Amino acid sequence: MKNRKLEIKPSQKKLRPSNLVQTIERVTSIFDTLSQYPQSLSLGDLSKKIKLPKGTTHRLLSSLAYFDFVRQDPLTRNYFLGFKLVDLGNLMLDQLDLRNVARPNLIYLAEKVQETVHLVIRDTDEALYIDKVDLYPRRAGLQMVSRLGARIPMHCCSVGKVLIANLPGEEIEKIITSRGLPKRTKNTITNRDQLREHLAMVKVRGYAVDNEENEKGVRCVAAAIKNEKGQVIAAMSISGPTARITLEYIHAALKDEVCKTALNISRQLGFKGE
Numbered sequence: 001m002k003n004r005k006l007e008i009k010p011s012q013k014k015l016r017p018s019n020l021v022q023t024i025e026r027v028t029s030i031f032d033t034l035s036q037y038p039q040s041l042s043l044g045d046l047s048k049k050i051k052l053p054k055g056t057t058h059r060l061l062s063s064l065a066y067f068d069f070v071r072q073d074p075l076t077r078n079y080f081l082g083f084k085l086v087d088l089g090n091l092m093l094d095q096l097d098l099r100n101v102a103r104p105n106l107i108y109l110a111e112k113v114q115e116t117v118h119l120v121i122r123d124t125d126e127a128l129y130i131d132k133v134d135l136y137p138r139r140a141g142l143q144m145v146s147r148l149g150a151r152i153p154m155h156c157c158s159v160g161k162v163l164i165a166n167l168p169g170e171e172i173e174k175i176i177t178s179r180g181l182p183k184r185t186k187n188t189i190t191n192r193d194q195l196r197e198h199l200a201m202v203k204v205r206g207y208a209v210d211n212e213e214n215e216k217g218v219r220c221v222a223a224a225i226k227n228e229k230g231q232v233i234a235a236m237s238i239s240g241p242t243a244r245i246t247l248e249y250i251h252a253a254l255k256d257e258v259c260k261t262a263l264n265i266s267r268q269l270g271f272k273g274e
Contacts, residue, residue, distance in 0.1 A: 040078035158222035228270030
């Protein structure tokens with residue numbers, strides 16, 4: 001999966017509060033900017049990008065570094081995101097009942113099919129990866145480069161298609177309008193009518209396929225995870241290189257495996273249907 005730079009901006013649906021604390025806004029801007037430059041940024045470059053004086057930026061960075069929210073290279077003096085954010089992110093993910101319930105199932109499936117397995121939720125109009133099991137990182141062939149916290153558009157990945165296939169038509173249109181249908185590979189669906197027709201098929205058959213639509217050389221098959229009310233709350237997928245995951249293999253075996261595992265997780269979450 002190709003990684004999208006993680007941004008810590010507020011959801012487009014949230015209204016800006018009239019009492020927004022300026023320091024929090026500035027700190028968020030620092031996190032957002034540093035997340036887009038994993039090779040680090042100098043104090044001068046960072047201050048220009050967040051449009052603050054160097055002195056103000058330095059004071060904020062000094063405080064953030066003290067609490068390990070940012071770190072500074074001792075040689076270049078450039079700044080990176082700190083490991084405290086990783087700790088907090090992992091704590092948040094561990095608190096998700098969904099992730100705790102799903103984890104043993106993901107491991108079981110990864111062991112059975114010997115491919116990468118992902119757990120994904122919808123965050124506004126993007127697919128957000130919240131868990132990943134890759135038990136065979138050294139297997140010959142293309143490896144997944146997805147990571148926890150990665151976000152990708154809904155229309156070009158199997159998990160995204162599963163997440164939105166059961167939404168009302170107007171909600172799907174909002175997502176398409178908000179994000180558009182950017183072309184990631186030559187196989188990406190970029191036509192609205194074609195995507196609507198494709199999502200209708202996904203809804204009927206209960207699983208979705210990403211046929212090199214997000215990343216060349218990678219195929220995925222995904223199924224929906226539902227809560228006790230029958231609402232789609234997440235999706236899980238099996239992903240791997242096209243050399244191993246052929247379309248024939250998906251339709252003959254992998255779709256059944258991912259659907260069965262997704263249903264098992266759903267039932268553990270209280271879902272009573274099929």
